Every structure is written in C-alpha cells, then in structure tokens.
Amino acid sequence: MIQTHSLLQKTRQFIVILLPIMITQLTMFAMTFFDTFMSGHAGAVDLAGVAIGSSIWxxxxxxxxxxxxxxTPIVAQLVGAGRNEKVPFTVIQGIYLAAALALAVIACGAFALNPMLQAMNLEPAVRSTARGFLIAISAGTIPLFIYTVLRSFMDALGQTRMTMAITLLSLPINVLLNYLFIFGNMGFPRLGGIGAGVASAITYWCICAIAFFVMIRKQPFASYRITNKWFGLSFKAWKEQLQIGVPIGFAIFFETSIFAAVTLLMSEYDTITIAAHQAALNFASFLYMIPLSISMALTILVSFEAGAARYRDARQYGYLGIGFAIGLSLLCALLLLVLNEQIASIYTKEAAVAVLAQQFLMYAIFFQLSDAIAAPIQGALRGYKDVNITLIVALISYWVLGLPIGYVLAHYTSMGAFGYWVGLIAGLASGAVGLFMRLLHVQRVRSRAVRQPGHP
Structure with a gap:
C-alpha cells in the first residue's frame, strides 16, 4: 500500500485492494453454496439437515x-507507523490464540450438540443429518481459525491477491470432495448432507497448509520471517488482540446468529418451508459477500491511514467504500427482482420448495441497502480500532429489535414464516442507522485530535 493524494488515486488503490478480497469472499462462500446446492440435489432431508447444521455452525x-x-488492523497500523519489527510477534500470538479458541469450540460442541438438537422439533432424519454434518465439519476448526490469522496478516500488507489465489485453489478441492462424499461417487461412501461437512473440513486443512507455505516462501511475507522465532505465549498480546477481536467477533456473531436463530425457530414449520428459507437465505448471504468485502478492504485502508495519523484520508476512504457498496447493492436488488424464478431453481428440483423460495427471495431485496451501509461502516470503524459501540449496536438492532419483531409478526399476523424476514429487515435497517451515527462521531473526534498542537 502507498500514501495517496487524490480521490482518483484512492479509488484505484481501493479497487486494487477490494477486487481480490471480493473474489476471495465469494469463493469461500461458494463452498457453503455448493454444500447447500449439492445437498439439495441429494434430497429435501439433506438440504434441511445441512440448513440446521449450518445455522448452528x-x-x-x-x-x-x-x-x-x-x-488486520493491528498489523496494518504497525506497518503504517513503520514498526514492522513488531509484526512477527503479533502474528505468532494470533496463531496461538486461534488454536486455543478452536479447541474451546470443539470442547463446547462435544457437550452441547446433542441437547441442542434434541430440543428442536425436527424430523429424525433431519436431526441425524445435522448432527453428522456438525461433527464432520468440526474437524476443520483448528486449521480454519489459523488460516484466518495468516490471511489477516497477508491482507494487512495490502497483498489481497495472494489470499485470493489461495482461496481459488481451495474451491475445486471442495467441489470434488462434495461430489465424492455427498453422492458416493468413485467408490466413496454416500454420506448425503454429512458428506458436505467432511468435504469442508478437509478443504480447511488444505488452505491452511497452502497459506503457511506462502507465508514462509513468498515475498513480501517471507521478509517478515514470521516462523524464524516461535515466541512464548504472551497473555498481554492475547489481551490486546482480544480487546479488539472480541467486539469484532461478537458483533459478527450477533449478526450471523440472528439469521441462524430464525432458521432454528423455523423448525416449527415443515421441511419444505425450512428448505425454501435456507435456499433463499443462502443466496442473500452470497450477495452479502459484496458489502462484506468492501468492509474488509476499508479495514485495511483506514487502518493504514489511521496508523500514520492521516485521518482526512481515512475519512475519504470510508465514504468511497459506502458509495461503492450502495451502487452495487442496487444492482443486486435488480438481479433478485428480475431473475427470481431462475435463482430459486438453482437450489432445488422440487416445485413446492422452489415456489416458496421465490417468495422469500423477494424479501431479500430489502436486505441489500441496509447491508450496503452497515457493513462498510463496520469495516471503517475497525480500521480506527473502534469496535465496542459496533458490538452494542449489533446486539440491540438484531436481538432487541429484529428478532422480537419477527417473532410477533410470524405468530400474531398472517405473515407466518415471512414475518421473521420482515424482522430481519427491521434489524438490519436500525443497525445501519446506529453505525452511521457512530462513524460520524469517530471521524469528528479524530479530526479534532489531529488539529491539536503537537499531535503527531
């Protein structure tokens, strides 16, 4: 990354950073898409089982x-401030923390999985598929978490094309493994939806191994000599990462878990409704990768500028990203409106599921604008290392407003299952408003600080 001096230069650098991230996110999501798509063609039970399993995972x-x-923001700010010697220690501590968190997830899952599934009103075959899917995919938790650390390090240097290349390599591996394990081709056992979990876990190990190789052997990553010295555990470093990472992680959790909660609440409906909801939600989530990619690009660029105390440039990048996201969201909404029937037919051959999925997709149109505002703002705020208010906004907008509104509409109006989607729209919209107000406040504070005498 380089310092920019005009809007045109910023636009060029923004696009250079963004496009590989977008391809990476779409490719990673394509793994989930193919899990859902291929499981759906194995049968409605497999699709519903993967839907329930995914809603938990x-x-x-x-x-x-x-x-x-x-x-990402820690390393990008270190690089922006010219403190490159601190980077290896930060990355190694991140790897340690990733492994510890992954083991904690596996341990909690071992105790909580069966009671959670038993508490849900599921058909036995759907419950069995969901359980098998979760057990299988949990085998990839450790490499997935570590890969995120390595990817964040690479992205923080502005080398987003490398993580794009790694992810693109992983997609054909995942599709091939799905083909083998879901449908039992070439002598492999036919596992149905459970096979999607097996395929994803193996793929996570592959991308982690590739990322390690790249970090050690390829420039500019090799120049940081990340693995030349394996530092001892530093709980002080963990604390710094957790102070930033926990609000980021839980803000993401509150947002993704609201969709998962809706899927779980829909277990009161029949298998066709669950399958249709999951198909529509899967495609809406696919489109969300666009504003999410813009969010990640803004984290990198705003962090770089904030590390050098160039807050005017950081503010310009923020508004540039929001503008891009809004424009692309309008195109996505048009896509949903025009190709509604064709999109639904991608996911299933069963007419009843397809018809219901088309109706859910119409509600997904209204997700686009809120996501286009909220996601980039989250990325910009992370670049400033301002993450705590984002967590509070996510909790209130999704869980205090969105889910209760959806529950009331689903149970006390004629909307039925569609009421949950209206609740999701309300939560996303309120979150966008709250985050925008926070961004304006942070920008004002940083602008005043840089004008103080003696400010670096």
Missing part, C-alpha cells in the same frame, strides 16, 4: 473466527 465459526480479524 456459521454463527460460531464466523463469530469466534472473527476474533482473528483483529490481526
């Missing part, structure tokens, strides 16, 4: 794994 994976995203 995704919030845990994205929330706790999101703690590792603290590496």
């Amino acid at each position: 995704v919030p845990v994976q994205t929330g706790l794994n999101g703690i590792m995203f603290a590496i």
Whole structure:
C-alpha cells in the first residue's frame, strides 16, 4: 500500500485492494453454496439437515473466527507507523490464540450438540443429518481459525491477491470432495448432507497448509520471517488482540446468529418451508459477500491511514467504500427482482420448495441497502480500532429489535414464516442507522485530535 493524494488515486488503490478480497469472499462462500446446492440435489432431508447444521455452525465459526480479524488492523497500523519489527510477534500470538479458541469450540460442541438438537422439533432424519454434518465439519476448526490469522496478516500488507489465489485453489478441492462424499461417487461412501461437512473440513486443512507455505516462501511475507522465532505465549498480546477481536467477533456473531436463530425457530414449520428459507437465505448471504468485502478492504485502508495519523484520508476512504457498496447493492436488488424464478431453481428440483423460495427471495431485496451501509461502516470503524459501540449496536438492532419483531409478526399476523424476514429487515435497517451515527462521531473526534498542537 502507498500514501495517496487524490480521490482518483484512492479509488484505484481501493479497487486494487477490494477486487481480490471480493473474489476471495465469494469463493469461500461458494463452498457453503455448493454444500447447500449439492445437498439439495441429494434430497429435501439433506438440504434441511445441512440448513440446521449450518445455522448452528456459521454463527460460531464466523463469530469466534472473527476474533482473528483483529490481526488486520493491528498489523496494518504497525506497518503504517513503520514498526514492522513488531509484526512477527503479533502474528505468532494470533496463531496461538486461534488454536486455543478452536479447541474451546470443539470442547463446547462435544457437550452441547446433542441437547441442542434434541430440543428442536425436527424430523429424525433431519436431526441425524445435522448432527453428522456438525461433527464432520468440526474437524476443520483448528486449521480454519489459523488460516484466518495468516490471511489477516497477508491482507494487512495490502497483498489481497495472494489470499485470493489461495482461496481459488481451495474451491475445486471442495467441489470434488462434495461430489465424492455427498453422492458416493468413485467408490466413496454416500454420506448425503454429512458428506458436505467432511468435504469442508478437509478443504480447511488444505488452505491452511497452502497459506503457511506462502507465508514462509513468498515475498513480501517471507521478509517478515514470521516462523524464524516461535515466541512464548504472551497473555498481554492475547489481551490486546482480544480487546479488539472480541467486539469484532461478537458483533459478527450477533449478526450471523440472528439469521441462524430464525432458521432454528423455523423448525416449527415443515421441511419444505425450512428448505425454501435456507435456499433463499443462502443466496442473500452470497450477495452479502459484496458489502462484506468492501468492509474488509476499508479495514485495511483506514487502518493504514489511521496508523500514520492521516485521518482526512481515512475519512475519504470510508465514504468511497459506502458509495461503492450502495451502487452495487442496487444492482443486486435488480438481479433478485428480475431473475427470481431462475435463482430459486438453482437450489432445488422440487416445485413446492422452489415456489416458496421465490417468495422469500423477494424479501431479500430489502436486505441489500441496509447491508450496503452497515457493513462498510463496520469495516471503517475497525480500521480506527473502534469496535465496542459496533458490538452494542449489533446486539440491540438484531436481538432487541429484529428478532422480537419477527417473532410477533410470524405468530400474531398472517405473515407466518415471512414475518421473521420482515424482522430481519427491521434489524438490519436500525443497525445501519446506529453505525452511521457512530462513524460520524469517530471521524469528528479524530479530526479534532489531529488539529491539536503537537499531535503527531
């Protein structure tokens, strides 16, 4: 990354950073997409089982794994301030912390999984598939968390094309393994939806190994000599990472878990409704990768500028990202409106599921604008290391407002299952408003600080 002096230069650097991240996120999400897509073609039970399993796995994976995203602003600010010698220690401590968190997730899952599934009103076959999927995918928790640390380090240097390349290599591996384990091709056992979990776990190990190789052997990463010295555990370093990472992770958790909670609450409906909801939500989540990618790009760029105390440039990057996100969200909304039927048919051959999925997709149109505002602002605030208010906004907007509104509409109006989606829209919109107000406050504070006499 370099210092920029005009809006045109910023736009160019923003796009250079953004495009590889976007391809990376879409590719990583494609793994979940192919899990859902291929499981759906194995049968409605497999699709519903993977839907329930994913609704439990995704919030845990994205929330706790999101703690590792603290590496990006920490490393980017160190580089922006010219303190490169501090980077190896930070990355190694991040790897230790990732392994510890992953083991904690596995241990908690061993005790909580069966009671959680038993408490849900699921058909026995759906419950069995969900349980097998979660057990299988948990085998990839450790490499997935460590890979996030390595990816965050690479992205913090502005080398987003490398993480894009690594992720692109992983996609054909995942699709091939799905083909083998879901459908039992080429002599492998036919595991149905459980096979999707097996495939994802193996893929996580692959991308972690590739990332380690790149970090050690390829420039500019090798110049940091990350693995030349394995530092001892530093709980002080863990504390710094957790102070930034926990609010990031739990803000992500509150957002993703609200969607998971809705899926779990929909277990009161029949298998067709669950399958249709999951298909529509999967595609809406696919489109969310666009504002999420912009968010991650802004974290890198705002961190770099904030580390050098160039707060005017950081503010300009923030508004540039929000503008990009809004424009792309309008295109996505048009896509949902025009290709509604075709999108639903991608996920299932069962007519009843497809028709219901089309109706859910119409509600997903209203997700786009709120996500286009909220996600980039979250990324900008992380760049400033301002993460605590984001956590509070996420908790209130999704759980205090969104879920209760959805529950009331689903149970006390004629909307039924669609009421939950209206609640999600309300939560996303309120979150966008709260985050925008916080960004304005942070920008004002930083602008005043830089004008103080003696400020660096």
